Amino acid sequence: MGRAPCCEKMGLNRGPWTPEEDQILVSFIHQHGHSNWRALPKQAGLLRCGKSCRLRWMNYLKPDIKRGNFTQAEEDAIISLHQILGNRWSAIAAKLPGRTDNEIKNVWHTHLKKRLEDYQPTKPKTSNKKKSTKPKSQSVPAKSKSTKTESELASSSNPSFESLFSASPSASDEVSSETFTSHEEDIDESFWNETLYSQDEENHTSNLDELQQEFQHLDSVGNEMIFDSEMDFWFDVLPRSGGEQDLLAGL
DNA sequence: AACTGCAACAACCGCCGTGCG
DNA sequence: GCGCACGGCGGTTGTTGCAGT
Structure with missing residues (x-):
């Protein structure tokens, strides 16, 4: 029957996370951990898919994340x-x-x-600001099997x-x-x-x-x-x- | 002051590997 | 051994802020 879609499109929030959502996610994980990302948003009362929650936690909310410029x-x-x-x-x-x-x-x-x-x-050096000789996203054909x-x-x-x-x-x-x-x-x-x-x-x-x-x-x-x-x-x-x-x- | 283009970053998408029944 | 569910990963896209014109 195939895999269920990553997130049911119906009624789930997408895009940038709000501070409220962040807070809900953080407090839920602090209390219950994240043993099951797919079930987590339902249990926490978040209108997000598990993947989105995981990504947000891993990339932004985890306490040991170091923000700021790279040295x-x-x-x-x-x-x-x-x-x-x-x-x-x-x-x-x-x-x-x-x-x-x-x-x-x-x-x-x-x-x-x-x-x-x-x-x-x-190659001629690009001037400080006006560079852009190349497009923002490389002209690599999207996806296909080329990812691997x-x-x-x-x-x-x-x-x-x-x-x-x-x-x-x-x-x-x-x-x-x-x-x-x-x-x-x-x-x-x-x-x-x-x-x-x-x-x-x-x-x-x-x-x-x-x-x-x-x-x-x-x-x-x-x-x-x-x-x-x-x-x-x-x-x-x-x-x-x-x-x-x-x-x-x-x- | 308004417009435009770019850089930076957050988030999404889809595939893959693995564990488990 | 097989198939499913899940987490993880890498590529790509969307959004926003800013600098230059």
């Missing part, structure tokens, strides 16, 4: 993790306490992707990988995709140094150098780590000798 270290961590994990936002979010996959995804698409594009040496394929692609061929390498000042203007592939298969220290410490000679590098000097240490397997004091969290930014495996294993 430089967080952004760098996202970029680095994206090289390894691709578009697996939830996996990346798992490495950034207090940040949600949705938030990271948004930051990637708004700030970081743009930032990487701006480092492209061959795309994420697979992202983690395998990793488009931003290309951006990063061509973004590096030391990289030649024209680098073939084969170069990226070979690099990807052998992520070594030079890659991490390039990606993390050479993206912007003037500002970015110095910031990271400061961070590095202040917080860098070696973990038990010799990986270099950066500590974000604000998040109270160590980023394993320079995986060596199986560091990537450690990182992935920790997911």
